[in-house]
Amino acid sequence: MGELKLMKGNEALAEAMILAGADAYFGYPITPQSEVLEYLAEQKVFERTGMVVLQAESEVAAINMIYGAAGAGKRVVTTSSSPGYSLMQEGMSYITAAELPCVICNVVRGGPGLGTIQPSQADYFQATRGGGHGDYYTIVLAPSSVQEIVDFVKLGFELAEKYRNPVLILSDGAIGQMKEKVEFFEQMPRRTVFPDWATTGKIPGKPARVITTLNIESEKMEVLNLHLQEKYNTIREKESLYETYNMEDAEYVFTGFGLVGRICVKAMEMAREKGYKVGVIRPITLFPFPTKIYAEYAPKVKGILDVEMNAGQMVEDVRLSVNGATPVEFYGRMGGMIPAPDAILEHFEKYFITGGK
Amino acid sequence: MGELKLMKGNEALAEAMILAGADAYFGYPITPQSEVLEYLAEQKVFERTGMVVLQAESEVAAINMIYGAAGAGKRVVTTSSSPGYSLMQEGMSYITAAELPCVICNVVRGGPGLGTIQPSQADYFQATRGGGHGDYYTIVLAPSSVQEIVDFVKLGFELAEKYRNPVLILSDGAIGQMKEKVEFFEQMPRRTVFPDWATTGKIPGKPARVITTLNIESEKMEVLNLHLQEKYNTIREKESLYETYNMEDAEYVFTGFGLVGRICVKAMEMAREKGYKVGVIRPITLFPFPTKIYAEYAPKVKGILDVEMNAGQMVEDVRLSVNGATPVEFYGRMGGMIPAPDAILEHFEKYFITGGK
Amino acid sequence: MAKFKGQVVIDIENCKGCELCVATCPQETLSLSKTINKKGYRYAVVVNEDCNGCANCATMCPDYAITVYKKKFD
């Protein structure tokens, strides 16, 4: 096992890209994720692995550089934060329609608007419902620790290339800025053979490759859509990930993703100390959402408290999953505020014990 | 009552803006909505009402021109179609955070990507869940006829100004292109007094006005968010609109928005001819979604068939509304295809009568 | 003194009748047909034998519907 490092989430993210054999990074500075580009620049990655790094003129340009390099069959990645990621929505729609594998990380900050640079989870809808136009989904991974950020870069490229679909790592300002112990995987080689759909230059005797998202005839466009939907269904079946804690005897469930998932565990520990049988479900993939695990436990528990750093977004997926089988309550903080474990416990008691509200 | 005109949805939309006393239109050409800007240009609107019209260099510029002019207290409007509206997502987040009234129309085409220019409803998630970053909602009106397009421009400005919130008219390529009889409202005067928050130039003795979405301290940003959420709840309570047809004795419900709502009515008529007691619920506001009417009928019916020109988006709101009280099935066409009445009937029989699936 | 003789072959189904070749021909060798092709366009036809093989027509053709041959006679 590799040596342990103490590293910022954003720096670990950048290091993991290099180790994953990424061919290129295109990005634009924005707090709280500028350390990614800064780390890559400082590392002289071109000398390390031949990876190219470019500070684009904007997020719109960056995501389209990703489209170009991914279309050419290379392993590419970009990062941004909320306002910047909003500017990438047209590009995301194109990348998904063209089925180009790539990894994007949104280090979410508090919106809407310019808002604050403090951590938030208010981009959940945008991440899981496709903020861009058309019927598409990006695979969404929600890390809760610096270690998971590293692991999800590797997993992200694997899923992206397996399904020819972009993978979004939904981080936040806190995970991006905090330092934790982290262990890295071995340096992976950069790709030398490219997928046959990639535009690497026409191969004599074979038809020229075309990367396009245009289908003037609706009939053809519907065929593309049916294909995409089939792919999404496969992903729903095969790739959903989650973690549970103390669910065996749980009468109540705390649930939250990313950093909040961890805070829920702490709140659960506090609740158990007070004698409440609480368990935790932490979704790891937000698309596909781990619907089954909620559906499975819903009939067995007295209620679910969903906690988020937003006004209530994932809670819709939780409700869709339990489909009325158990009450689902919500507690959230907004605009960069982080729910503390004791506040979670307090709201739990309010909703489910003293039955207030 | 004014004389009846036979007009294209897009042209009627443009004419309604003029009559509603809009001060400015900023937009960028894209099929299938370019007729809007073209009609305004042809009409010499500046001579008619003093309204200014500008073809922006891009959709990103257009939405920010809207931000500027709306911030200055003027009545402004823009239109686009799917890829263009995706580029406006950062701007929408800013406009909503700054609470600027304005009307936007997305004449939806089939995505994702460049896709097709044929009609679609695949931008429902983007419209109702805020395609941009942060916790925000735009009021969404879904016209099903050329007449409603006209009515909703007027209603749109009223709601936008009442709540200081952008209003999105979610049209589609078919409604935009088709001609129907339409009756217009009287020419309304352009605003001459402006809201006191508007940056019209500092008034001596009063503090200077500031339009901003920035709140470096999370505490302040959370206050803004709480205010916005409170506003959205008021809107949910007060402004939800829908239409029902033959629900009195309905055993089954067809539901769909916009053009599809009308097609559902035709399918319902065909179903009734075959002896099935079918009713129709057509949501008019997509945000706020008319949850109550579904919740009210859910226990009384044997099932709901939700029909959309997408892979299944509004169906999530229907399911959240009925919360398991009755089965909700979905039938949709994608990529610019339009579900025909007989196909709806067929799927209804498959799901609920012959009990297939 | 050497004399050049040219000849053009026109792919009439790909011709869209834009007339650019007709207008550019120094020898007035080309003209548009009375009849239309499958796509409904009148198409370019050779109307005299004075073609000198200059290839102006083919150079101008946006639908690459013209092939040109040229031979020197002396």
Place this chain on the structure above:
Amino acid sequence: MAKFKGQVVIDIENCKGCELCVATCPQETLSLSKTINKKGYRYAVVVNEDCNGCANCATMCPDYAITVYKKKFD
């Protein structure tokens, strides 16, 4: 021959000790304090009486912390 006499008033709490005024003063009238203000900055102080009221210091001050007076004596 006329002689100008100047005087500056420094808002020490708004001063950030950037020294731009100190460096630009032709009369070396300004310098930074040993002690710090509430914000923790050393601030500009007058160290001689040669001020001629040229206002260079105030012109350069990014924190508009300097007011300048000038009087003609003859």
Place this chain on the structure above:
Amino acid sequence: MTQESIFAGFGGQGVLTAALIVAYAGMEEGKEVCWMPSYGPEMRGGTANAVCIVSDKKISSPIIASYDSVIALNQPSIDKFESKVKPGGHLFYDVANCISKPTRTDISIHAIPASEEVIKLNFIKGLNILMLGAFIKATNTVAIESIEKALKKVLPERYHDKIPLNMEAFYAGMKHV
């Protein structure tokens, strides 16, 4: 009574206009109308069509899978829409623009020598109006006077002198039903 028709042909043959004239005529008579064109990016020589619905009652769906009448001005349109005529409905086509004849027996098929007639009238552009005449004669969707009024609305001022000529083509079309 409701008449759901579709006019189809090459871009440039004026099928959209023909359908629009019917819509205007229907409006003249206080009927409910809906006109839905096919639309596409700027490309020449493609096929175009327009659905026109005229009805006494509110029109629910402008989207329909089968038609009371199909007016086809070229072969591709015959091929595409013959099967979509409702049983008992009408199919009108221009003889000169038809290579393989429609074959259905459960609908009334009208072979109109339209091209021939307009050449006689030396009014090539009148092809769409001539077919319109046949359609109106067979279906009585709207009155002739309404058509004449509609022409005024649809044709730009500068072509109003051509209205008599258009009506001539219209009557010529009626003759053949």
Place this chain on the structure above:
Amino acid sequence: MTQESIFAGFGGQGVLTAALIVAYAGMEEGKEVCWMPSYGPEMRGGTANAVCIVSDKKISSPIIASYDSVIALNQPSIDKFESKVKPGGHLFYDVANCISKPTRTDISIHAIPASEEVIKLNFIKGLNILMLGAFIKATNTVAIESIEKALKKVLPERYHDKIPLNMEAFYAGMKHV
């Protein structure tokens, strides 16, 4: 054992570094650690703080509402964090930087003449390390050797000659607990 501490002061006083040293030292000892800084846009003279958690078991939440120890290098930090010390916990503050003293009685309060000491040592920049010394002495969160190792990791090469001086400040801090 778990130690949840927060180091707070003016930007430039080195509170983030002090907390980071503890985290590195904890890692040296194979403990679980988490370091969470406050962050903001490029602005000088603001206040900064960093949470440092050192524990024998997996750290669930890096977000905590109350602390075992608060190390406050200026008055605003004392004001903000005194109330957030867990009963029985520690509050360390620099006498010179304190105008109104903390008043709680259910926690052990350590008034450290840090500024005074570093002036004696003529090592103004050592303020943070000196406070660190007091904190470690009182809580034994990590061993002194680990701190020394951590310094090597945290300080850039070019400052390694300053490590002895830093340790001096560290020991000076310990003296006052």
Place this chain on the structure above:
Amino acid sequence: MEDKLNICTPENLVYKKPGTLKIKQSHYCPGCGHGTVHKILMEVVEEMGIQGDIIGVCPVGCSVFAYDYLDVDMNEAAHGRALAVATGIRRVFPEKYVFTYQGDGDLAAIGTAETIHAANRGENIMTIFINNGIYGMTGGQMAPTTLLGMESTTSPYGRDVKTMGYPMEMANLLKDLKGVCYITRQSVHKPGNVRKLKKAIAKALEYQKQGLGFSLVEVVSNCPSNWKMTPLQANQFVEDKMIPYYPLGDIKTPEGK
């Protein structure tokens, strides 16, 4: 008749469609310059023998379908983003030839930032810029390059400088950027011009081979359909109105103009 027939033999062939074009009838309107430029570009690719070493990018615009005609690896791009997409490809494949083929709406309106920054970075890319003074694909709206007084669907009474600004001269705008090695303006309205265009494209690719940086080959083209003219009238308009405002010739060369 005799000698006419037998001169149609390979050794007498002087002009034919290049083999680097796919066999498919184009969707372009009769007389549209796009077809001519496609042909010339592919002639150069064929003659340089780089069909397997070149990657193209076509953004949306009438030429978005270029991939149906150009028999080389192609990427469609979102409106205005061709040079960002091409930069992505260029950076990961430094040894390939990369070109973009963009309209004036694309390159000079929504794509302005991408255009200027790719040029300023000196991306080793050739951009073919089809200036037809209009948005063709979407039905004839005003482009940044639309001439003053020229009618379009969004300037139906002619482009008015007071509210719509001046026709943009992109070649001029880019010429002082140090990353740019070659800028030339050509046309396809006469055989001689078509031949000059071919030389220009060959030059641009030659410079790219030498790694000299960004090159822009502007083609003053036409749009008969949206100009509401016959192809011949359109080319006359190019001669009489477009070229006087957009004069032809080299604007910047590596040798220094």
Place this chain on the structure above:
Amino acid sequence: MEDKLNICTPENLVYKKPGTLKIKQSHYCPGCGHGTVHKILMEVVEEMGIQGDIIGVCPVGCSVFAYDYLDVDMNEAAHGRALAVATGIRRVFPEKYVFTYQGDGDLAAIGTAETIHAANRGENIMTIFINNGIYGMTGGQMAPTTLLGMESTTSPYGRDVKTMGYPMEMANLLKDLKGVCYITRQSVHKPGNVRKLKKAIAKALEYQKQGLGFSLVEVVSNCPSNWKMTPLQANQFVEDKMIPYYPLGDIKTPEGK
């Protein structure tokens, strides 16, 4: 002592903070040029007596908080969109004065298209362009204007022309656009320059009053914090390195340069 005290009287006042600035200490770092430019701009507004007739737009960047200091109606703008926002205001309020206050990252990177098109349309707007060769707000990343070899957090080994392109000279890029009436480049590193800047801003607003179109007042400024220099060192760097590359003076005037 005596006479010193009694000269501090209104009639002897020669310089004081303009009344058009709010009473709030700025968040800017010590010696930052933003503060000086704010002051000069407000002096002009005060002297022209247009506090009630001017509307400002500040995009995100260190000066996003300008609305905390400038006592006039202000609109914050998204990064890069200041000139789109200002165009929106300008078009609906033709009779007001409108200005934007933008950084180099904002105006020359993400906002390139908005900048060029507002200028080309000749929007009657004054843009104050703070060129400090860096992204200040976000902690010192490379800007389009960063000098070759200059270090930033994203060019830690100095800006390398091969991969990062050349420092962009926006004033030069814009000067040939016909919609532009006035372009000047000034600085605030010496009292004389600060006084020249004031004249330039006054001129620009004067031209706007006459409706002459777009004017750009570039200010070669500093960023002590991210340049990792003292304010004095930073101003020396402006003198020694920035100005040689970005020479001061008028680049375009309505009278013709």
